[in-house]
Amino acid sequence: MNNIDYFMLARVFHVIAVVTWIGGVAFVTTVLIPSLKNMRDENHKLDLFEQLEGQFGVQAKVATLVTGISGIYMLAFMDAWDRYLHIQYWWLHLMTFIWAIFTLVLFVLEPWFLHRWFKEQTLKNSEKAFELLHKMHIILLSLSLLAIFGAVAGAHGFQF
Ligand code: HEM
Numbered sequence: 001m002n003n004i005d006y007f008m009l010a011r012v013f014h015v016i017a018v019v020t021w022i023g024g025v026a027f028v029t030t031v032l033i034p035s036l037k038n039m040r041d042e043n044h045k046l047d048l049f050e051q052l053e054g055q056f057g058v059q060a061k062v063a064t065l066v067t068g069i070s071g072i073y074m075l076a077f078m079d080a081w082d083r084y085l086h087i088q089y090w091w092l093h094l095m096t097f098i099w100a101i102f103t104l105v106l107f108v109l110e111p112w113f114l115h116r117w118f119k120e121q122t123l124k125n126s127e128k129a130f131e132l133l134h135k136m137h138i139i140l141l142s143l144s145l146l147a148i149f150g151a152v153a154g155a156h157g158f159q160f
Contacts, residue, residue: 007077014070021063021102022144024056029137037130045130046122061106068099088160092152098144 031158032052039045075081083089084096121129154160 003077007074010070010073010077012038014074017063017066017070018148021060021067022141022148024059024063025137026061028053028056029134031129031136031143033137037127037134042122042126046119047064051055057106057110060102064099064102064106068103071099088134089154090160091147091154094143094147095101095151098140098147101140 032049036045036049039048074085083092118129118133121132150160
């Protein structure tokens with residue numbers, strides 16, 4: 001295999017990781033949280049959310065790592081670091097920003113305090129807590145879809 005093949009493989013793994021990761025975020029945002037919001041049994045609701053989101057957390061962590069490593073490899077291969085200096089590559093800035101937020105939440109904030117904090121909020125006011133959770137997911141999903149839109153167009157020659 002030559003270097004071009006490694007570059008192509010990095011792109012393949014980048015896209016597969018993004019699909020499994022952002023696809024999962026889309027499912028949680030448009031299916032899981034709305035269904036939980038309609039559930040009446042409060043204890044069961046939190047249990048179910050923790051179980052399902054916990055299971056997805058492992059997948060999201062692996063996907064975040066693969067996305068980051070393959071993305072940095074592609075930048076290094078193309079020696080395209082200076083794209084960060086040009087506003088027409090806003091989609092690269094947005095991809096990196098989304099990656100940094102998810103990395104921070106999954107690897108630092110959630111194990112540190114977010115998990116416990118959310119549980120406390122649901123005990124105080126479950127409806128408000130799930131509403132806030134839904135809003136945050138909608139914002140992150142919208143930004144991710146915008147980054148995907150920009151990245152696919154930009155990577156295939158569209159000049160913004
Ligand atoms: C550290 C974080 C990231 C870095 C360094 C990075 C870097 C890159 C690079 C260098 C490319 C190839 C651009 C080109 O061929 O001109 C790319 C493509 C792409 N990235 Fe990222 N990326 C990162 C995170 C993300 C995230 C979080 C998403 C999803 C929200 C994403 C989605 C995509 C998509 C859809 C493509 C286009 C693939 C194609 O159509 O060929 N990336 N990325």
